Amino acid sequence: MVGHNQVQHEFFFFKDLDKNQKWNLFSIGSFVLDYDNEDKNFSQISSQITYNFTKNWGVSSGAFSFNESIAPIVALSYTYISKNEDLYLNLFPTVIIEDELNYELFGLLFYTPKINDSLHFFGQFVTRTILDNRLSNHVSSSHQLRVGLGLKDLFQFGIGFNLDLQGADFDTTNNLGLFIRKEL
Numbered sequence: 001m002v003g004h005n006q007v008q009h010e011f012f013f014f015k016d017l018d019k020n021q022k023w024n025l026f027s028i029g030s031f032v033l034d035y036d037n038e039d040k041n042f043s044q045i046s047s048q049i050t051y052n053f054t055k056n057w058g059v060s061s062g063a064f065s066f067n068e069s070i071a072p073i074v075a076l077s078y079t080y081i082s083k084n085e086d087l088y089l090n091l092f093p094t095v096i097i098e099d100e101l102n103y104e105l106f107g108l109l110f111y112t113p114k115i116n117d118s119l120h121f122f123g124q125f126v127t128r129t130i131l132d133n134r135l136s137n138h139v140s141s142s143h144q145l146r147v148g149l150g151l152k153d154l155f156q157f158g159i160g161f162n163l164d165l166q167g168a169d170f171d172t173t174n175n176l177g178l179f180i181r182k183e184l
Contacts, residue, residue, distance in 0.1 A: 003162070025049055042066065060074065075093060078090070091107045106127070120150040123146065143163045
C-alpha cells in the first residue's frame with residue numbers, strides 16, 4: 001500500500017500441513033516506512049503452528065517479532081469460513097511471553113462476494129491490540145481496512161486505511177492510500 005504518510009508491504013501465509021486440516025501454519029508480516037519520521041518505521045512478523053481440535057477451534061504456538069525483539073507466543077485460534085467461502089474470520093487471543101507477559105487480540109476478516117464472473121468485492125479488516133501484563137495499559141494497536149475489487153483470481157486493488165496507536169497516550173499515526181494485492 002502506498003499512502004499519504006507511509007508505504008507498507010504486508011504478507012499473509014496460510015498452509016494446511018496435513019490432509020485432515022488439523023495442523024496448519026499461519027504467518028503475517030508487515031514492513032512500514034514513514035516518509036517523514038524514521039521513528040515510525042517498523043517491521044513485525046507473527047508466525048504460529050495451529051492444532052485444530054474442532055472445525056473452528058484450535059491452539060497455536062509460535063513467535064512474535066517486532067523490530068529487533070522476538071518473543072514466543074501461545075494462543076487460541078477461532079476460524080470461521082462461510083459455506084460459499086466469501087467470508088473468512090480468524091481470531092487469535094494470544095499471550096506474548098516476555099519478562100512480563102503481554103496479551104494480544106489479533107483478528108483477520110476477509111469478505112469477497114462475487115459481483116459477476118470477472119469481478120468480486122474485496123474487503124479486508126485486520127486488527128491487533130496488545131495490552132500489558134495487568135490488562136490495563138495499552139501497548140499498541142493497529143487497525144487496517146482495505147476496500148476494493150478483485151479481478152478474477154489475478155489481483156485485488158482499492159483504497160486502504162491504517163490506524164496505529166502507540167502507548168498509554170495512544171500516539172496516533174494514520175495512513176490513507178491505494179493498495180494492490182496478489183494471492184499466490
